[in-house]
Amino acid sequence: MTDIWAVIDATWTAPRTHRTGPFLIREGQGGGQRVSAATSLGDVSSADIEAAAQAMRDLEQTPLFMVRGAQAAFDAQLEALGYVVNDPVVVLQGPIEKPCAEPPPPVSAFPIWPPLHIMRELWETGGIGPERLAVMNASSDPKTAILGRAQDRAVGCAFVSIHDRTAMIHAVEVIAPYRRKGAARNMVRGAALWARDHGATRFATLTTRSNTASQALFASLGLNPVEHYHYRILREEAHV
Structure with missing residues (x-):
């Protein structure tokens, strides 16, 4: 079965990526949200989220997190920390x-x-x-x-x-x-x-x-x- 997330990343590839704790940090270099957002690779804590946010700031990027469809717990954590929804996307x-x-x-x-x-x-x-x-x-x-x-x-x-x-x-x-x-x-x-x-x-x-x-x-x-x-x-x- 095709991993649609792998397809998205491979066919619209971030210039660089970094690993910060349980997050993949994308360094977009001005290429837009999809190549500049952090993705959770597993369970995360509030401290993990802040560390990822700081890593994005260090890259001179606005802290931005991609929340995939099944990541309800992660979504709730971000909401509790004051992160608001931006640009819901449908994959077809x-x-x-x-x-x-x-x-x-x-x-x-x-x-x-x-x-x-x-x-x-x-x-x-x-x-x-x-x-x-x-x-x-x-x-x-x-x-x-x-x-x-x-x-x-x-x-x-x-x-x-x-x-x-x-x-x-x-x-x-x-x-x-x-x-x-x-x-x-x-x-x-x-x-x-x-x-x-x-x-x-x-x-x-x-x-x-x-x-x-x-x-x-x-x-x-x-x-x-x-x-x-x-x-x-x-x-x-x-x-x-």
Whole structure:
């Protein structure tokens, strides 16, 4: 059975990791929450949590903890220490055949690695800058970027990487005038076809719980919720 957490870490890899007591500390170097959050590897105490928080401060990162679906006791400990929930995330997965069932229209989705300059520009419009591109470079092989096109122009891009025969798509970005017009669907289908050709049997993604449009898109392509997680951050750091 696939370890979906291992897939997440391998296909969107933190630049560096450190072990502090029962925690894995990710050093994100500006690459976003997922590669900057600490993960509990077992039972923890309040002192362990504070030591992990200090380790993140020493890296000039805001203390941030990832709480996986089954970690109810850890979640309660963080809440008692003043950490509040941030960005609940749904993990979706399904057989690769489902998104491959209908190929995208011709010239609408191209696998390209390394990303072209225009793809870097497209990602930049969505806040996906050099730090996240560095995360892509560090992630597991095989991997590729997908260029989406519509009406004879580049309109979006995405990143896909494979671990343990599971392809996970990340950083799906479509410029505003072309959203909800099929560009994202075409890129996902193109990514799935590429992944199947490179040995993947499963296809997965992550989306925030609040992003119902993204969940609907992936559900229509045969992906279903298999896990969930959220972050916790100190109340004063979250400005709530």
